[in-house]
Amino acid sequence: MYTNIRWRKFGKYLVKDKMASIGIAIIMVTIITAIFAPLLAPYNPNEASDTATRLAMPFTSGHILGTDSQGRDILSRLIYGSRTSILSATIPVIISGVISIILGIVAGFSKKIGGFIMRIMDVLFAFPSVLLAVVIAAILGPGLFNVCLAMVIVRIPYMTRVVYTDTVQEMQKEYIEAASAFGRTKFEIMFKELLPNVLPSLIVYATTLMGVTVVTIAGLSFIGLGIQPPTADWGLMASNGKNVLVQGDPYVTLFPGLAILILAVAFSMLGDWLRDLLDPTKK
């Protein structure tokens, strides 16, 4: 009676929705790969092996996906690169999600504080998010941590707006008035009544944002503001490959590019599925 989670619904939905199963499978595989990278990778990702040739074609001389311009094994670099990708996709979105849910609910609940919070958000909104990310990353300097911090700052206004809009809408409903009539405190109304009603759409939005973030961070690494060489990172790998792309060697860019794309799509599939799962009126 005191819990709201419905696990039976969870299982039922997973079987029904094939796309979602594929999305979740891809994300799970990426996470497992990231954790067990040292066991899975056939070569050291950052060093050319003794026998390596540069820019080896796939399936030649023991390199399934070939080697890059420095003779490093592309498959091994992809496996290690999943680490930064999965971390930089999820952690910043989760952190900005937590901050945004508090800001959004407080703003939607209290008109006075709300006006103040939302004006600050509007200022951040005025800049295109990619541009803002580039500027912040440039100011903070390169590196995984700084890129993640930039992503947190960039996402907060968007996520706060989602929570704020939902909260304002929920505040109109009678159950909020009922809650205060039956003795709920302001804090309880915000975090026990409103939170479960505004969280689902934020989770859906956040999941989709994770996909976008994979691409954005890869893009920042690509232009040199993100993760620094020689770290194995998908965006960085694609960046290195661009030099040899025109020379007729597409694989160096193709494989990391595909990996970024597939992970981004997997997150958006997961988002669609969560939307249905978290709707209480659907069974």
Added chain:
Amino acid sequence: MTEPLLEVKNLTKIYGQKKNLLRSGNQVLAVNNVSFTVNKGETFGIVGESGSGKTTIGRMIMQLVNHTNGDILYKGQKYSEFTKESAERFKSKVQIIFQDSGSAFNPRKTIGSQIAYPLLKKIKDRKAVLDEVIKFIEMVGLSKEMAYRYPHELSGGQRQRAGIARALILKPELLVLDEPVSALDVSVKSQIINLLENLQKKYNLTYIFIAHNLDLVAYFCDRIAVMYHGEIKEVGSTKQIYQFPHNPITKKLLSSILTLDGRYKVSN
């Protein structure tokens, strides 16, 4: 029916903010200089068309919104002079049943947990609370499985019963019934009215019954106030209102009831 339980004196409510340099000022005069008393044990009806300010009066009695002007007295004590303890005590003594049962419950929490939380504030023993919740759920005519359901899994009538259980669990003295049956089917309507009557006897409750027409009011209420555009146009016993209406608004409301079945309290 002697001492007044609730007194309302010159009550006024203006929604919105005053016009100033920054705001255009869209004020609504929802309730205008309203006075009435509600005696212990009676059912006091407030009738008026949509937007006439009935819910607003209910909200002010419940202290869900502040009043702009005037006084409300509960057992002779002014709301504005409530101490912290008396405000706390008052909150459990006056409860409300909401107009729209569909949105009066949080859609993401079970019915049982929502009936339970007013009580959980007073009693920490969860088992005792659960027993009490089941007792009240069964008392309003629901089966105890309903406690584990979500609001959308109940019918409108069942939700309204759950609303009654939630309002009664703290054993109130005064219940504000904001159009408790106007969204329900005719057959369900009379079941709920019967339930409310039985509970009134059992717990010696005082009701403020809000309605938008005189249909059920005649049967259910001892005294009636007729509202129009935020003002009370006429107050009197049900008999007076029905047999000797003074105000044109009352007459209009009366003429809109096509079938008077004569069951109203005037006849007995």
